[in-house]
Amino acid sequence: MLAAERQDAILRTLHSEGSVRVADLADELAVSEMTVRRDLDTLDAQQLLRKVHGGAVSRHNRGEEPRSAHKAGQQQVEKAAIAATAAATIADGMTIAIGAGTTTTELARHLRGRPSITVVTNSVNVFRELTDPLTKGADGSDTPLVYLSGGVRTPSDALVGPVADAAISSFRVDATYLGVHGVDPDAGLTSPNVAEAQTNRTLIEIGGRLVVLADHTKYREVGACVFARLDRVQTLISDDGLTAADRELLDSRVGDLVIAQVRTP
Numbered sequence: 001m002l003a004a005e006r007q008d009a010i011l012r013t014l015h016s017e018g019s020v021r022v023a024d025l026a027d028e029l030a031v032s033e034m035t036v037r038r039d040l041d042t043l044d045a046q047q048l049l050r051k052v053h054g055g056a057v058s059r060h061n062r063g064e065e066p067r068s069a070h071k072a073g074q075q076q077v078e079k080a081a082i083a084a085t086a087a088a089t090i091a092d093g094m095t096i097a098i099g100a101g102t103t104t105t106e107l108a109r110h111l112r113g114r115p116s117i118t119v120v121t122n123s124v125n126v127f128r129e130l131t132d133p134l135t136k137g138a139d140g141s142d143t144p145l146v147y148l149s150g151g152v153r154t155p156s157d158a159l160v161g162p163v164a165d166a167a168i169s170s171f172r173v174d175a176t177y178l179g180v181h182g183v184d185p186d187a188g189l190t191s192p193n194v195a196e197a198q199t200n201r202t203l204i205e206i207g208g209r210l211v212v213l214a215d216h217t218k219y220r221e222v223g224a225c226v227f228a229r230l231d232r233v234q235t236l237i238s239d240d241g242l243t244a245a246d247r248e249l250l251d252s253r254v255g256d257l258v259i260a261q262v263r264t265p
Contacts, residue, residue, distance in 0.1 A: 100158030101179025176207030182221030216241030
């Protein structure tokens, strides 16, 4: 298979799945992992994808907002590990805010049996996970008390805008748990949606501390709208796909970097 044919195959897989792994591509294309890495280098230089540790992800324009259904199929193992780690930081009796995103939706699944917790959210999916009758007991006593803001729905299934901001700002919570479009040492936390960025600022303002959930593919991704600098983050929970150099840099910029273990050491 010629290099151009391999690279076309890589892009087709990336388009359908949103991310690719070097090891999987090497098996599918019957070539060495070194050959795949060279192909990814070429495609990254052409800005057709973005290389990350162990593979590559789709490259989005700064204002492009992927739909949550598309993002839900990406980095599922990493998101599950991050969510489980985040859930362990939430004590009984806490009132928390949870922002929109596929990783925060995974966090919500871990909180179904926590009736002492109160949740404020602007996420349609988080609300559904915590209130769907199919996921709780008949009397609903085994789930948190949940408040859902109103607002305008975005492609990421967040409710945003003035109505959402006004509702959220009437609360005060122990901690805010946010998923993000991108984490960058220089730009900070970003979103491709200006209204969602503003609502994220509101979620941050009502929280006693900020916990960010971001898998390793979000590192160095930069959306159009900055909503917080990294020094606002008390805890950043990511996965072990981050390189040692990335971990060292992030650890110096946030209060506490927590790595959820995914791969076997």
